[in-house]
Amino acid sequence: MNSTDQERIQTFLDKWLGSAGNERANYQTFFGDLCGALGVEGPPPKGSVPGDPYCFDKDIKFYSSDTAESTRFADFYKEGCFLIEAKQGSTESGKGHGKRGTKTYRDNMQKAFNQAKSYAYNRMLSSMPPFLITCDLGSHFEIWEGFSGEYGSYGARRRVNLKDLSDPKIFDEFVKIFTDPQSLNPEKYRARVTREVAAELATLSRWLEQQGHGASVSANFLMRCIFTMFAEDVELLKGEVFTAMLRDRWIPNPDVFQAEIEELWRVMNLTD
Numbered sequence: 119m120n121s122t123d124q125e126r127i128q129t130f131l132d133k134w135l136g137s138a139g140n141e142r143a144n145y146q147t148f149f150g151d152l153c154g155a156l157g158v159e160g161p162p163p164k165g166s167v168p169g170d171p172y173c174f175d176k177d178i179k180f181y182s183s184d185t186a187e188s189t190r191f192a193d194f195y196k197e198g199c200f201l202i203e204a205k206q207g208s209t210e211s212g213k214g215h216g217k218r219g220t221k222t223y224r225d226n227m228q229k230a231f232n233q234a235k236s237y238a239y240n241r242m243l244s245s246m247p248p249f250l251i252t253c254d255l256g257s258h259f260e261i262w263e264g265f266s267g268e269y270g271s272y273g274a275r276r277r278v279n280l281k282d283l284s285d286p287k288i289f290d291e292f293v294k295i296f297t298d299p300q301s302l303n304p305e306k307y308r309a310r311v312t313r314e315v316a317a318e319l320a321t322l323s324r325w326l327e328q329q330g331h332g333a334s335v336s337a338n339f340l341m342r343c344i345f346t347m348f349a350e351d352v353e354l355l356k357g358e359v360f361t362a363m364l365r366d367r368w369i370p371n372p373d374v375f376q377a378e379i380e381e382l383w384r385v386m387n388l389t390d
Contacts, residue, residue, distance in 0.1 A: 119286035119289045119290060122157075123156075123157060123289060124284065126154065126155045126156075126157065127155050127283050127284050127289065128284065129155070130151055130152065130154070130155035130283070131280065131281060131283065131284065133151065134148060134151065134255065134256050134280065135256060135280055135281060136209075136256055136257075137206070137255060137256030138206060138207065138208035138209055138256055140206065144206060144255055145174075145193055145194070145204035145206075145255060146174050148204070148253075148255045149174070149193075149194050149202070149204075153296070155283070156289070156292055156293050156296060157293070158293060158296040158297055161173045161174060161194075161196070169244075170195075171196070171197035171198075171244075172195070172196045172197065173194075173195060174193065174194055175191040175192070175193065176191060176192040176194075176195035176201075176237075177189050177190075177191060178190050178191070178192055178237050178240050178242055178243070179240075179242050180240070190237070192234070192237045195247070196247075196296065197243075197244055197245070197247075198244075198245060198247070198248070198299070199247060199248065199249065199295060199296060199297075199299050200247050200248070200249040200250070200251055200295055200296070200299070201234055201237055201238050201247040201249075201250055201251070202234070202251040202252070202253055203230045203231075203233055203234040203237075203251075203252050203253070204230075204252075204253050204254075204255055205226055205227060205230050205252065205253070205254050205255070206254060206255040206256060207223050207226075207227075207254050207256075207257060218254070218257060227252060227254065227260065228272045230252040231250075231252050231260065231262075231272045231275070232272075234250050234251075234252060235250060235269060238250050238264065238269070246264050246267065247264060248263065248264055248265055248295075248299040248300065248302075248303070249261060249262070249263060249264065249295050249299060250262040250264060250269050251295075252275075256280065257279070257280060258277055258278060258279045258280055259277070259278045259280070260275040260276070260277055260278075261275060261276045261277075261278060262274055262275055262276075263302075265303045265304065265305065319340060322340065323336050323337065323340060326339070326340075342383060346360045346382070346383070346386070347360060347361075349386070355386075359382070360382070363378070363382075
């Protein structure tokens with residue numbers, strides 16, 4: 119997020135934050151402005167691309183048990199990225215989808231989730247959207263991830279307030295939701311980190327062997343280091359003993375490393 123991004127987001131927030139009233143009249147303008155604020159491409163005119171993979175009012179067909187066909191419309195859809203249903207609450211009763219914070223309002227937001235979920239699971243879509251989102255225009259987003267093949271219940275939502283878009287981390291996340299949602303897939307992230315760690319360990323292992331240490335000795339040493347870091351992470355070792363010693367003592371004074379790490383492993387009963 120750079121200074122230009124910040125300016126665009128602030129302009130967007132100045133216009134929309136706290137707005138209330140008519141969701142049907144406002145939602146396309148709101149999401150069009152959101153695309154501009156995020157610096158991402160907005161949807162083309164509906165009907166200009168076969169199948170409308172990115173559009174407002176995405177047609178979704180439903181079939182009843184007697185084969186009757188009906189068409190409903192998802193407010194904002196991008197294939198492979200998201201499906202969004204919009205609502206707009208108010209600070210007043212009897213306006214929009216209810217006064218924010220009231221039971222009527224909460225019920226309407228849950229109905230929006232149920233509606234969006236029925237669209238997302240519809241087999242007429244090419245795939246299940248990675249992100250299911252409901253939005254109270256002017257207030258907040260509610261987000262569900264579907265990477266596992268299931269969004270969960272309404273209670274599984276994560277709330278992101280509209281003003282939080284000025285946070286660089288949230289801003290970057292929304293850009294990815296619009297452009298590269300798979301980069302937010304926890305499984306792919308873990309797999310990537312695992313590959314990167316494995317590559318680093320392989321490099322380190324080769325370096326140790328080049329220093330004259332045998333393959334089995336190098337592997338044993340690295341496994342002990344990994345187990346020690348695991349023990350620290352699950353708090354079998356209290357107070358980041360290994361990390362603190364590595365950072366504050368062993369890297370600045372490598373001559374003391376061997377004797378002191380052997381003593382630590384002796385206490386942990388990791389020695390042969």
